[in-house]
Each structure stands twice: as C-alpha cells, then as structure tokens.
Amino acid sequence: MLVSRVPWCSLCRGALRRATGTSPGPAVSGRRWLSQDVIKEFETIFGPKNVSTTEAIKEQHSRDEGPHTPAPPDVVVFAKDTSQVSQTAKLCYKKGIPLTAFGSGSGLEGGVNAAKGGVCIDVSQMDKMVELNASDFDVVVEPGLTWRNLNQQIRDTGLWFPVDPGADASLGGMCSTSASGTNAVRYGTMRENVLNLEVVLPDGTVIYTAGKGRRTRKTSAGYNLTNLFVGSEGTLGIITQATLRLHSAPQVVVAAVVPFPTTTAAVEAVVQTLQCNVPVARIEFLDEHTITACNKYSKTDYKLKQPSLCQVDIVTEIAHGNGASELHWAREPEERSKLWKARHAIFYATCALRPNTRCYVTDVCVPISRLPALVAAAKEDIDQHGIVATVVGHVGDGNFHTMMLFDPQDPKDTANIFDVAHKLASRALDLNGTCTGEHGIGIGKRGLLVREVGESGVQLMRTLKNAVDPKGIMNPGKLFL
Amino acid sequence: MLVSRVPWCSLCRGALRRATGTSPGPAVSGRRWLSQDVIKEFETIFGPKNVSTTEAIKEQHSRDEGPHTPAPPDVVVFAKDTSQVSQTAKLCYKKGIPLTAFGSGSGLEGGVNAAKGGVCIDVSQMDKMVELNASDFDVVVEPGLTWRNLNQQIRDTGLWFPVDPGADASLGGMCSTSASGTNAVRYGTMRENVLNLEVVLPDGTVIYTAGKGRRTRKTSAGYNLTNLFVGSEGTLGIITQATLRLHSAPQVVVAAVVPFPTTTAAVEAVVQTLQCNVPVARIEFLDEHTITACNKYSKTDYKLKQPSLCQVDIVTEIAHGNGASELHWAREPEERSKLWKARHAIFYATCALRPNTRCYVTDVCVPISRLPALVAAAKEDIDQHGIVATVVGHVGDGNFHTMMLFDPQDPKDTANIFDVAHKLASRALDLNGTCTGEHGIGIGKRGLLVREVGESGVQLMRTLKNAVDPKGIMNPGKLFL
Numbered sequence: 001m002l003v004s005r006v007p008w009c010s011l012c013r014g015a016l017r018r019a020t021g022t023s024p025g026p027a028v029s030g031r032r033w034l035s036q037d038v039i040k041e042f043e044t045i046f047g048p049k050n051v052s053t054t055e056a057i058k059e060q061h062s063r064d065e066g067p068h069t070p071a072p073p074d075v076v077v078f079a080k081d082t083s084q085v086s087q088t089a090k091l092c093y094k095k096g097i098p099l100t101a102f103g104s105g106s107g108l109e110g111g112v113n114a115a116k117g118g119v120c121i122d123v124s125q126m127d128k129m130v131e132l133n134a135s136d137f138d139v140v141v142e143p144g145l146t147w148r149n150l151n152q153q154i155r156d157t158g159l160w161f162p163v164d165p166g167a168d169a170s171l172g173g174m175c176s177t178s179a180s181g182t183n184a185v186r187y188g189t190m191r192e193n194v195l196n197l198e199v200v201l202p203d204g205t206v207i208y209t210a211g212k213g214r215r216t217r218k219t220s221a222g223y224n225l226t227n228l229f230v231g232s233e234g235t236l237g238i239i240t241q242a243t244l245r246l247h248s249a250p251q252v253v254v255a256a257v258v259p260f261p262t263t264t265a266a267v268e269a270v271v272q273t274l275q276c277n278v279p280v281a282r283i284e285f286l287d288e289h290t291i292t293a294c295n296k297y298s299k300t301d302y303k304l305k306q307p308s309l310c311q312v313d314i315v316t317e318i319a320h321g322n323g324a325s326e327l328h329w330a331r332e333p334e335e336r337s338k339l340w341k342a343r344h345a346i347f348y349a350t351c352a353l354r355p356n357t358r359c360y361v362t363d364v365c366v367p368i369s370r371l372p373a374l375v376a377a378a379k380e381d382i383d384q385h386g387i388v389a390t391v392v393g394h395v396g397d398g399n400f401h402t403m404m405l406f407d408p409q410d411p412k413d414t415a416n417i418f419d420v421a422h423k424l425a426s427r428a429l430d431l432n433g434t435c436t437g438e439h440g441i442g443i444g445k446r447g448l449l450v451r452e453v454g455e456s457g458v459q460l461m462r463t464l465k466n467a468v469d470p471k472g473i474m475n476p477g478k479l480f481l
Numbered sequence: 482m483l484v485s486r487v488p489w490c491s492l493c494r495g496a497l498r499r500a501t502g503t504s505p506g507p508a509v510s511g512r513r514w515l516s517q518d519v520i521k522e523f524e525t526i527f528g529p530k531n532v533s534t535t536e537a538i539k540e541q542h543s544r545d546e547g548p549h550t551p552a553p554p555d556v557v558v559f560a561k562d563t564s565q566v567s568q569t570a571k572l573c574y575k576k577g578i579p580l581t582a583f584g585s586g587s588g589l590e591g592g593v594n595a596a597k598g599g600v601c602i603d604v605s606q607m608d609k610m611v612e613l614n615a616s617d618f619d620v621v622v623e624p625g626l627t628w629r630n631l632n633q634q635i636r637d638t639g640l641w642f643p644v645d646p647g648a649d650a651s652l653g654g655m656c657s658t659s660a661s662g663t664n665a666v667r668y669g670t671m672r673e674n675v676l677n678l679e680v681v682l683p684d685g686t687v688i689y690t691a692g693k694g695r696r697t698r699k700t701s702a703g704y705n706l707t708n709l710f711v712g713s714e715g716t717l718g719i720i721t722q723a724t725l726r727l728h729s730a731p732q733v734v735v736a737a738v739v740p741f742p743t744t745t746a747a748v749e750a751v752v753q754t755l756q757c758n759v760p761v762a763r764i765e766f767l768d769e770h771t772i773t774a775c776n777k778y779s780k781t782d783y784k785l786k787q788p789s790l791c792q793v794d795i796v797t798e799i800a801h802g803n804g805a806s807e808l809h810w811a812r813e814p815e816e817r818s819k820l821w822k823a824r825h826a827i828f829y830a831t832c833a834l835r836p837n838t839r840c841y842v843t844d845v846c847v848p849i850s851r852l853p854a855l856v857a858a859a860k861e862d863i864d865q866h867g868i869v870a871t872v873v874g875h876v877g878d879g880n881f882h883t884m885m886l887f888d889p890q891d892p893k894d895t896a897n898i899f900d901v902a903h904k905l906a907s908r909a910l911d912l913n914g915t916c917t918g919e920h921g922i923g924i925g926k927r928g929l930l931v932r933e934v935g936e937s938g939v940q941l942m943r944t945l946k947n948a949v950d951p952k953g954i955m956n957p958g959k960l961f962l
Contacts, residue, residue, distance in 0.1 A: 179701070209938065215913050216913070218665060218846060218918050220670075220921045222942050275729050365698070369614070397698045399698075438699065445702075453703060453706075454689060454692055464945060
C-alpha cells in the first residue's frame, strides 16, 4: 500500500522559512499502518464500495482550491453517519493513523490536504438537514450539507442562514475554518452562528459541545466547547452535526454598486455608514480590475473604472459626501441576484483572466481605519510585481482578499506571488491585524500564526491540542509548525 | 494564619446531592501555605498597604450577591497592574496556593467565593480605559472597569458598549461569566463582543488570546482562545485586559411597556417581532409581581396587573394582534431612562418586597418556542410553594429569571426555594435548554452542568482545565464537582 508521496509544497516551504527561519522537516513518515487487515476493518465499517485506494479517488481528496501542493491520503472512506466516523476514529486512534476529514474541498489553505497521508474521511454524503425549528430560528444539519443547499431547503420558511463564503462550501468545513463571507458585518461569522456541535473526538468518543439536543441562543454553562471546535480545522475532532442559528430573511432589500474616486473615499463611506447604524448586511469593495473580470465572466455591464462598493440599503447621502457617482441600483430581486451571483463568482472570474494559472487568495483583516492604507499598499505591490490580480473586500469587517494569478511551473512567477502575499500579511500584522480573517491557517500560514499570536499563545494552543489529541492523529501537519 | 472556615453551603450541598447523588467532599484542605514568608513576598510585590489579612477585608471578599455561603480567602491582595498579577500567579503556582480573582463582587453563583481559601486578588483598582479606537469601534480596558463607567467615559463619541447585566459589574468579571443582559437579542453577549484578552496563566505567563495588540472584528487564526477564557470563570487564568467591540449608540429609540392578557400572548408577540426583522434591541418580559415591585421601589406608576413586555421600537400592530392593550410609551430620553433604571433595579426592588431575606435568582434559557410553557410552570411552582418572587425575562433570547426570596435561617423556606429552582432547571434541560444563560456555573450548578453537557462533555472540559492549570490553583471548587 505504499504510495509515492508528492514532495512538500515548495511554496509553503519558502513561506515557512521566511516566516520562522525553520523548515517544515520531513513531511511523511512510513505507511506501516495501512495493512490489508486495516483496510478490511474499514470495509467492515463502511462496506467495500465506500472504501477506496484508487489513485483517482485519492487524488480528488488530495487538495482543496488553494495553491498548496496536493497530498493524497492512503485511503478514502465515505461516511454516512456519526457511528461510522466514531468507529473510524477509534481504529485510527488505536493504530496511530492520521485522520483528515473532507467536505466539499473548497477551502484555500490546504486544510484537507492529507499532509501526513493516512485516512481521509469524506463526509460529503452526510448532507441532510436533520431538524428545522423555524419558530426557534435554528436548524440541525449534517456536516456535508452546503450553505446554498441549506438555504434552498428553508426558502419557504422566511428564514435563511447568512454565512456565505465564496464557494458553495459544506457547513462542517465552514465550522472548521471559522468561515464568514459577505454578511458578517451584520450577522457575524460562524463563531456567532453555531449553537452546538456533535463532535467525534480522536478516541472515537462522541460529544455535544453544548450538551445533546441543546439549542439555546446563549449559555454560560462551562467552557465554550462550541467555539473551541469552530476554527480548529479538524485538528481536535471531526464535526458530525451542527446546530446553527437562522435569521429572518430581509424583506426590504436594496442593492447598489457605488463607484468612488479613491479607495480611501470608499472606506470612509463605510465607516460613516456603520457609525450611522444603517442596517447594512453587506458592504463589498471591488477594485477596478474586479469589475472588469466580473463583466467579462458574468456578462454584467457595470460601466465603472473606479473602486466600488457593493452595498445593501445604502445611504446615498453618505456615499455622495465621499465623492461617489453613477450609482448602479439593483432594486429588483432578479437584478440583485445577478449582482450577488457575479460577486460570488469573482474567484472564477479572476482565474479566467489568465488561463492555465493558479490563484493565490490572501485574507488579511485589520481594524477598519487601517484598511485604506493597506489596500493601497497591496495594490501598489501587485502593480510593481506585474501580477494579474483582483482585490475584493468585506470592508465592513476590515477584511479583504487579493486574488493573484501565477504559473506554478514558473519559479520566478511563484516567488513573486509569495513575496507579495508575505509582505501583505506582515503589513497587516503591523497594523494590529490578522493574517487570516476567514480562511484559516491550514498549511500555508503556520509560520504567520506564531508571529500573530506570539510564542506563548501558540504554546497554549499546542497544550490544548496535545490534551485533546495526545496521539496527534487529527489532521496532522496543520496549524502548527 | 489559620482561620476557621465557614462550613460548606448547605444549600449547594443539598442541590449537588439531588443533582448528582454525590456530596462535594471535604471543602478545605490545610493552610500550610500561608507562612509569614509568603505574606512577605506578597508585601514585596504589592507594598504592605495592599496586602490584607484582616477579617473585615477577607469577609468583604468572601462572597458575591448570590445565596451561597461565604468562603473568605486567607489573604487579599490589591493589584494595580498585570505584572503584579503575573508575579502573584507565579508565586501561587510555585507553592500550590489557590488563587481567585475578585472584581465588583456582583456575581450570583459564588464565582468569587474562595471555596478553597488561599489568595484573593482584587483587580477592582485596575479600572482604566487603556485605549479608545473610536473609528474602529473598539476599546481596550482593564478588568476592574465597570460597564456603566465605560459607557459614561465614551458617551461623547456616539459609541456604547451594549452588554448590560443587572448590576454594575466589572468588565473582567463579565468576561469570566460570559455575561449578557437586556440587549443581547440585538448585540450579542460577551462571547460576541470580546475581541482579545490579556490573560495571566497559572504559571504567571502573560498571553494575548488573539495576539498582542490585535483588535480585528474577526479572525480565523488558530484556536479561539478568546472564547476559551470568556465564560471560564477564572478557572484557567486571570484576565488583566480586554479588547471590546463598541457599537453606534442607537439614534432613534422608542420604548414601550406593553401589557398582554397572558404570558403566551406576550411571547408570541416577541417571536413575530423577531420574524419581522424589526431592529429590536431589548424585549424584556415582566410579570405582574415585578410591575408591583418596580412601582413600589422605583416610584414608577405603571398601572398594569398583567404580564408585560418592555420593548424598544415596538411594532404596535403585532402587539395588538396578540391582545396587547394600554401601551405605555416612553419616547422622551428622560422617561426611557427612568424605565430602564426601574428595569435594572428589579433585583433590589424584589429584595425590598420581603426585608431581611436573601434572593435566589434562577437563570434558565430555552429555545424561544418553549418559553411560554416554562414561564407558566415556573409561576405555578412559585405560587404552589408560597414563595414571594418576581419573574423577568430577556425573552428575545429565551432567557428568564425568577427572583425568589427566602430566609436562610429557616430550613423549610430554604428547602422550598431550592426545590423550585431545581425543578425549574430540570424542566429547562428537558426542553433543550440550559440551566444558566448568563450567570455561570460557579458553585451552585456544578451538578447541573453534568446533566446539561453530559459526562463526556464535562470530561473534555476537565481535560482542558488539567492541561492549562495542572496544579489546579485557579479558582478551585468552581465549575467541576
């Protein structure tokens, strides 16, 4: 069962060296664990059809949509229920086999890459809505259900789940990475919208972070286990069920695309909007290249050559005070839907700007007053390095992404991207910010985590990791160097 | 330095036995640790004036406002900065001395009671606003600053901190208990409003949960250490600084007191209000006894003999649809202020109903649809047991309090209260709820925590506790049986 391993991502290796002065060390240990006996045990748990060691399946489960070098697992198992996940953990724990969960594979920081090989447990078939409590504004879901499918299923109730990352991510994955999206300024991120989790611990024990069946909007009963697992990127356990908060779908919605003369003016408008307590659900910044990419890919025709804000319920007075012009209103549901579809397709629209390349998406987040300077610096760096890129931002949160295209076969091109990304993260850290607002640490930002949280903070995280997962089987090679 | 110990609270003891079938065991070990040498070391750290072993000072630091039997520490030290807290922890860690932090002492579950004696570190003099970042909507504060003082200091900025527990609690204590209050339905609890914490770990190490100086509105960088400490009730470390989210102070506010024929009708109105997406900041339920107590204590004259809702920005149409009558509007700031002052004084107004008694405040929280039945059952129990009590609720959150008066010298009276409180918590747990929405576990609800989260969940909490505080010096005797 030994497979030849893809070498460690040279990009991450470089980034790590720069960030910490250390190398990630030998990537993979042996594969002694995957004997035929173990495979047979998995076949007993899942049925032979749901256990695969074929190269194609392993390849499919070797990476997400990010730029990190794929790392296939040694076996992929397809789970249908919590009991199977628990049995798998128990077996892996006994044998010391690495165990990595896989949802929709739409992450960006290599969270699902099987960095140390072992077992990949695909939970995408655990995609049921288990229980909808409409009058309590909550829903219980399996981890493989995507946020778009959830919203489709509850459309008739007048409720919705507002966390909307770019891709049609699975809700389990969104819990794991502490995802957010365009609505966080009003509705919060996953941290604020998960009420309870069913989690399989490394030894197979099934726990409920808030207690079985509990779904209160708030609690102060002991340690906040829910938010220990939200954002833990599968390194402490595997999420097998989530209880989520729902919200009333907004009834009166107005959307507009508002061009501004400068990035600073656009961000100033956001600060003033927030200060006026306007119930804004989304304020998205799009740079001029993004508008071009959007128009080309999504067949829209926003005639703008300036940085713009996509807003809901915009206060035109404030926008005009900051030099906004040519408001493009979208009052009708169809037009709004087109607008947000175009916004959500920006990753693919950007990729289409330079075919046969890969896209590196940065994810810095800073206090909002620091945003204009940081966006300007990022755009200058991108221009200076001659990179094809778009810049979009959830500016209400101080969070923005540069989507930079590069040819992974071209070392100079690759180095360019990583230089700019690293400089951007460093600048964000210098401005009281974070290197990752919503994508997570994964493989690529482990060095940056140390700079961000400090040695003592990361040491505390390691203490927690070692206490919960003493054998280190859960998604090894992530978060920590 | 040996002091005679107050015996374990017979109330808690009884409650624990009922909940778990176990007794809390011997309460106190010896006092070998407090030699004159150790006291001298504290005097070197704090200066002799700020180290006290006088009975009066120890007595002041032996309890909060809750019903649990006082447990004085052996020495009280008054901290002025993080370095002193760190040095204290280092010393206690070395000697294995219990260390309990004390803020304003306004808690209700005995969180500050020195259950195992040792050192009480009073941080109430660490009460500065350290850094206000108005355009970023955040503020850095020391733990002894109270939420009322903070709001007074930032009044001119147009910003406010919305978490408002009944008492003028310290912000450090509010972090520790995961406090909330009347605005949580719109602005969230402490869990959603703390961005970063400076924490002294048991061995004296100072960490920043989100990294030093970081104050972004969101992050997905590693484990959520911030929310590990929020709600941990001082059992993992001592909070020495907090970075909090601020919000724009609402500009247009309307308040009303709305009487309803029944509790069910009142709660139905709340559900419909939330479903209509009305930007309600507070919806408080007051039962008929509360109105009476309010009028008597706060010299108000709400002429109501029915369950009522206190609402901001109420939708009268919905209220009328549910049988509301006699709206008492408070549009003017003075009248609103009077209304909310009366609301916040309910604890004291209740105590005044039966002088020379103690007040036991329950804190259950359930999914909102379960609320009418639970409130009705609680009121029936209270009536059947002949208890003088008021019922108030943050009904938008599914959270409500009964404030029950009892004479602690009268065993029958005391048993009555605990029977009703235990029955209420049990009912809440049966209805997918929690035994504590915002007060914490402290001493009194340790047995209930096991029922609520389950053995495996509490075991995971213990694993975390043992990993972070291996010597068990941080606020021992709390959370866990």
